[in-house]
Amino acid sequence: MKKSRGIAVLLLTAIVTVFFCYVAAVGIGPTGTGSAKNINTGLDLAGGVSITYQAKDSNPSKEDMSDTVYKMQQRVSQYSTEAQAYQEGSNRITIEIPGVSDANAILEELGKPGSLYFIDQTDADGNQNFTKGNSESGYVLARSIEDIQKAGSVVLEGTDVADAEGGAYQDSSTSSQKYAVSLTLTKNGKTKFAEATKANVGKQIAIVYDDQVLSAPNVNEEISGGKAQITGMASTEEAQNLASYIRIGSLSLELTELRSSVVAAQLGEEAIATSVKAGAVGLVIVMLIMIIAYRIPGLVASVALVLYTTLMLITLNAFDITLTLPGIAGIILGIGMAVDANVIIYARIREEIAAGLSVHAAIKSGFGKAFSAIFDGNITTLIAACVLMWLGSGSVKGFAYTLAMGIVISMFTALVISRLVINAVYAIGVRDPKFYGIAKERKAVDFVGKRKIFFAVSIILILCGPVGMLVHSNVIGDKAMNYSLEFSGGTSTNVTFNKEMDIKEIDSEVTPVVEAVTGDKNVQPTKVQGTNQVVIKTRSLDLKEREALNKALEENFDVDTSLITSENISATVSNEMRRDAIVAVIVAAIFMLLYIWFRFKDIRFASSAVLALLHDVLVVLAFYVISRISVGNTFIACMLTIVGYSINATIVIFDRIRENMRGRKKVEDEELKEIVNTSVTETLTRSIYTSLTTFVMVAILYVMGVSSIKEFAAPLMVGIIGGAYSSVCITGTLWYTMKTFRKNRVAAPAAAAASAKISSEKSEKKVKQPSGQQTAQQQPKKKNRKRVAERLAAQEAAKQQNDEEKSE
Structure with missing residues (x-):
């Protein structure tokens, strides 16, 4: 790159960075398009x-x-x-x-909400079930739905419909746009609908909702595939309205609207404000760490991090993704991965300079050698995010969207922006190696030799979880884990205060009173906008506790207890949602395993990575059990964050092992041990700096955040430490153990057998030939037999070893 082009790149980068910062902070136009304040936020952050x-x-x-x-x-x-x-x-x-x-x-x-039926045009006796009328659909019922049911003319009910979507489609025959509703039927509905359409070809089947005929389409042919299309709508709105009635009518129960209200943020404005401040402070500290550690490359990485953060905020706005507390976890993880990519690159550049390359050649080589680790690590995590989007629901899906965007943007800023900027900096004359740093040669740490200690520590940490659960459930008589309202349900208390209170007042005045009565920190107050009502969700309260709470509210706030109502509520994270989350994580782990197997051509790399990932999840689970931090939506987000973070760290070490083994066909155990130790030691700087910067982001969030934020940040910090420990101390040593296990198991018996055979022949000779009576002719024969036995034993051991290597 020429100097003039380098100057142009730096100026353009500065302009783009300032522009993106302005858009993220203020937005464009009168509506502030792109501004962070316009990002859709969840109930916990905005109501x-x-x-x-x-x-x-x-x-x-x-x-x-x-x-x-x-x-x-x-x-x-x-x-x-x-x-x-x-x-x-x-x-x-x-x-x-x-x-x-x-x-x-x-x-x-x-x-x-109402009842939904699909009915025949006539019954078996020829009586009309619906006729022409003056309704919007043009048809009205000729008799009551009860009579139609008795006549056996109901062909489908709402519960037979799995889904309905309304929209526009292009008619290929007329090249015009038309509107329709696409129906998806259940397994039972598919059979019923096939029979009904076969019997009614050329006739009409009416869709009746709450005794009103919504539509009466003609049946053109038998429909046996479980999917159908209702055409003839005048607009997209009409198609969508019909679809919404069908969807709501397909519920197992008929519902009536009881009440509706607009509610305020569950966490309050203070939670948002402190999270934003913590994020800004954490980002500044991370940038300072990068500059101190990596000098000019660290400054370049800081620019890339600023671009990453602003692009994330703008993209969240552009795609209308709802940001919640778990979403913030996705952004934090993204910052950690963006830092990680830059650290991998700049650590490589230092190594290349230490190897004797010029700065320019080191930059080129550093990006080239770092690419595979960055690519494999991010793609593995992206696979997990895509599976979570596909199979997950609720907060799991929201987390996956945020994580996927973060991965794509972090790869772009690290591999494109950082490369352009650092080459531009070199082009304008910053070429002295001291500005880039030179990697110090470190003696390889014997991680493999200490593997038994590492494995023992991990087993103890993991066992703390199930042991703690047994103690709490069987000895203390408590729940195995401190399940929050989202997981276990509880009691919802509706209180009408004498004045309208904002969420800050509620958090500081009402919540402590409720916590004192219930003896539990898991309290979720929600303000009903425009009224004096506050809905307070707590753990399940018995009659005595409800009365105590009512009395406390009356004494402290002079509320009318006759206006206080309480209801038991179910978990917001249903069994189905939990099942979806577990299935999604299992499928994601399988896909990650397959990808690592494909890329590294060794199932032991893949299995070691997945086992290390499981290790980190179980360590964090043990922390939840011991600390009694409430298990709710943030628990799911925390576990998913650890999965994404841990696998990325593991891939970096495996990539270095793969590189150091390149070109070696047969590797002895001692040499393999040296390769693993060297690879982990060479990537140790990367592991330390990446863990440190991510830990700093979360730690600042913990220090500055409100209590609900602290409960979210604490297990994340444990997960980051656990992920760093497993990637450095467990993954490489676990792979080595798997790699050498079968070889040692086969070689040991073979060597023992050969030794036993030689000893046996020696003892036989001693018995047959008394001492001192051997002739000169016999002595060479004895030596020859010994050599033959040794050679046969060596050949047998070598043959078994070759067979083992071929099978591997």
Whole structure:
């Protein structure tokens, strides 16, 4: 790169950086497009709409309630991945949708809950079930739905429909845009619909919702595939409205709207403000660490980090992704991975300068050699993020979106921006090696030799989890883990205060009173906007505790206890959502294993990485058990963060082992041990700096954050330390153990057998030939037999070793 071009690149980088910072802070235009303040935030950070439905059946079954809650969760996910649906009492369902403020609009889009039926045009006796009328659809029921059911004319019910989507499509025959509703049926619905359409070809089947005929499409042919399309809509809006009625009507229970309200942020404005400040302070400290450690390259990395952060904020805004506390974890992890990529590159540049290369050649070689580690590490994590997006739900899906974006942006800033800028800096004359640093030669640490100690420490740490669970559940008589409201449900208390209180007042005045009565820090107050009402969610309270809480509220705030109402609420993280999360993580681990196996051509690399990942998750789980930090939505986010962080660190070490083994076909155990120790030692600087910078980001969040933020940051810090420990002390040594295990197991018996054979022949000779009676002719024969035996034993051992290597 010429000097003039280098100056141009640096000027352009400065302009782009300042522009992105301005957009992220202020935005563009009167609406502030792109500004961080316009990012959609979840209920925990900004509040939203809360709507409560009640089942028409006063005593619905647990199965129907559970199924309806799960389906409602799927419905509201179209508004936000962070939307929640949970059971309240025995026959109520509450949905909470973040980032919106118009409850009526949501009700209109969701549809009014009611009964849904698909009915024949006529019954078996030829009686009309629906006729032409003056309704919007043009049809009305000719008799009551009860009579139609008795006549056997209901071909499908709402529960037979799995999903419905309305939209536009291109008609290939007329090249015009048309509108339709696409139906997806359940397994039972598929069979019923095939029979109904076969019997009604050329006739109509009406869709009846809450005794109103919504549509009466003609049946053109038998539909047996479980999917159908209703055409003839006049607009996209009409198609979407019909789809929303079908979706809401496909619930297991008929629901009626009980109440709706706009609620304030669950964590409050203070949580957001402190998180933003902590993020800014942490980022500045990380940049200083990078500059002190890596000099000019550290300054370049700082510019790349600023660009990464601003691009993340702008992208979150552009894609309307809802940001919640777990989302913040994704951003923090992204910053850690962005730092990691730069550290890998600049550590490589230092190594190349120490090897005698010029600065220019070292920069080129450093980026080239660092690429495989950065690529494999990020792609492995990206695979996990994509699987979580595909199979996860709720906060898992939201976390996956944020993580995936962070990976793509961090790779771009590290591999493109950093490369351009550092080459530009070199081009303008900053060429002295002292500005880039020279790697010091370190004596290889014997990690492999200490592997038994490392394995023992890990086993003890992991066992703390299940042992702690047994102690709490069987000895203390408590829950195995401190499950929060999201996991175990609790009690929702609606209190009407004498004045309207903001969330800050509620946090500082009301929450401590509730905590004192319940003896539990897991309290979630939510303010109903425009009223004096506050909904306080706590662990499950019995009658005595509810009365004590009412009395405490009356004494401290002079509230009217007759206006206090309480209901039991179910977990917002349903069993189905937990199942989805577990399945998603297992599938993600399998895909990561397959990718590492494919890239490293050795299943032991892949299995070691997955076992180390499991190690980190179990260590953090043990911390949750011992510390009694509440297990809620942030628990899922924390575990997923550790998965992404840990696997990336492991890949870097494996990449160095792969590089150091390149060109070696047969490696003895001692040489292999030396390669592992050298590889881990060479990447030790990277492991320390990456862990340190990520730890600093989370630690600042812990120090400056409110109590709910602290509960989130503490296990993350443990996970970062655990991930650093496993990547340095466990992964390489575990791979070495797997690599040499079978070889040693086969070689040892072979050597023992050869030795035994020689000893046997010696003893036989001693018996046959008395001492001092051997002739000169016999002595050479004895020596020859000994040589033959030794040679045969060596050949047998070598043959078994070759067979073993071929099988590997």
